[in-house]
Amino acid sequence: MNQSGQIVILALIAVAVVLVNVLIIIGGGLLVTQSSTNSISQSQAINLAEAGIDKAVATLNATAGAYTGEEEIPLGNGSYSVTITSLNPTTKSIQATGYIPSKTNPEAQKTVKIQVSKGMGAAFNYGLQIGDGGLSMSNNAVVNGSVYANSNISMSNNAQITGDAYVGGGIQPTADQTSDCSELNCGDFQFGRTAGGQLDIAQGFKPSETTVLNKILLKLKKVGTPPDLTVRILGDQNGTPNKNSVLASATLTAALTTTEYGFVDVIFSPAPSLTVDTLYWIVIDTSVNSTNYWNWSMDTLQGYTRDNPYSPRWSPNWQASSPTWSPIPGDLGFQTFMGGVTTSLIGANNVVIGGNAHANTLQDLIVTGGAYYQTASNVTAGSMHPNSPDPIAQSMSLSAANIQEWKDTATALNVYTGDITNCPAALAAGKYVGNISLPSNCMVVVDSPIYVTGNLTLDGNDVIQLNPSYGVSSGTFIVDQIITFNSGSGNKILGTSSNGSYLILISEFNSREISDHKSAVVINNNGNIGILYSNLGAIDVSNNNTFTSISAWKLNLENNVIINYDQGLASAFFSSGPSGSYTVVKGTYQLK
């Protein structure tokens, strides 16, 4: 009876083992739950921080940059706080922190930091972009990139274009039809603001010849940041636009417009063929947005008479089954440019196009890619494509309105009076009334934008560089009159040292209105570098210079000039510019 056994002991040991295992499993399960909850909270905190960033950008734009941040805003099951720091007059740093569940007792906290800048982006898609004045390349001149010209290209012996070459179907140099107001007669016609109201606008016109319509210019300004517009050419139906007769359609890029009136290009592809003295309608189609909308310049005296007796009209929906059109009490600002001018790309001995060549007429060329033409003579190509349509004309990268707004920004910042003939170490952003002539071996650091009302002359071995504080942004240096780089060692126009930053040198001198087409920019021999832009002017580049990109109404490249196109120009971002809105600077997002 007193015999004792061991089974209880064994059982107790087994129970203890099981109990320990179960406790470990429960503990591990709690650990996984805690870890998962923490991961979710971290994600939520990031989302809250990004919501804070979005709100900060929107509020900066709504308050014209006056927003300074806020302490703590509850949102969902957490909250966020925002801090704004100004880095320079146009760039701010935003730091937003998300908290779960709250800032005072956070279980999860994540911070997002980003920079925003008040500026615009512009695309310089070609090594050379030429307007109606055409391009001349002398012996051994080389473009390492592509070229687009709205008029003839002439290339001398051994000249090369390593990329594609386009010659746009010729636009006639003067406007066929014009409507504009003079100061006292100018009014605003607002559209795109009210639902069911003035959303689709039509202006009538009659061409004076039978040919294609290559482009129109529309005198617009924007409020806020409206999207791009659709512009159509419609036939007429008893004095109203005929929705069943759409002859052409194109996009008007909102970025080329500003908050001040300016004429903006709209180019049609394919170009519609119009008949002389026939009524057609320019129709703008937009969507409704109470804070982002448009104004079309209006001549209250109705000076344009070729659309008589039909005045411009508006409709809530031009595509309705029975659209209603109401009259507008004025003529809207526009210009039409007809085409039909035959253009050509003419070479000489050993002239090579490394990519494709596109023009109405090709002559004396070696084309590595495809040759696209109507007429060809002495052309050797990788492939021949006769009966190809003429390329369309291209708008320049910066509109007149863009440049005017930079000028206005500079004027608002500072105005300096008097010629500058010494070597200043720095030039602040602003308007300089007078001429700037830098002596040799002068290094100047500049802010943006700079606007000079006179001439700019660089003597030799001068450097004008954008202030490094602009980082990856680009800047502008605008000169109303003539820019001259004198002979001698090279002058340099440089962005900051960051990749993707450029300083664009712009001349507003109008060579077209001068009988001998005096040049807006004269670059003499040897070693000059930079980026040149002249919407209205001719640019002459002499021997042995290397530039990154040139855009001009007319361009002459002398012997041995090299253009080395930089791909970054396809997405240049200007730190201070026409759009007036803050946008995120790419590459500055940080998560902490």
Next chain:
Amino acid sequence: MEGSKLNISSSRKQRGMTLFEILVGVTISAIAGVLLLLILVSNNGLFVSQTSKIAQGLGLNDATTLISDDLRFAASIINSFTYQGQTYLSGATTLILKVPSVDSSGNIIDQEFDTFIYALETSNPAIFRRLVVPSESSSRLATNRVVMTDVSTISFVYLDNSGAPVSPTNATKINFSLTFKKSPFSTTANTAAGEVRLRNN
């Protein structure tokens, strides 16, 4: 004398166990022992599978958080990168990120980039690694750490803003999924997935 006889008689009444008693005792002990053994074995099986799940769960949380944070910070996807004699190509199981470099204060260094490589180990594809190759001026250290072990499948899908598949270098967002191998005592494999947009693109 009779008392002594009685005493002698009492002490002689202790008896041994019968064969039957022994057999019964052994049988009961065996049954109890087997039951205890079964309990221990199944409990250990449960312990192994559950701790495996716990470890995998924790590993998936860490891996997805790490990959998500790196993707957010990335500027772009690099098509190929050679490091220490090995060439990596971005694809379904390899991700090469171009990430802005940072200085010692944690600020982005303008136009400087580090390279982050997520790839399966060549010699043992069950191990998923993260390599950091810093630029010259970056304050990040070169690292090579194990992100996951017992990997069954890794999948990276490269998408554009509209969600359409594109080549790695054109991607603006990445959809990824990570799956552990099924443990011997488990009936399912643990998987985690996510989709993140490159914020610096």
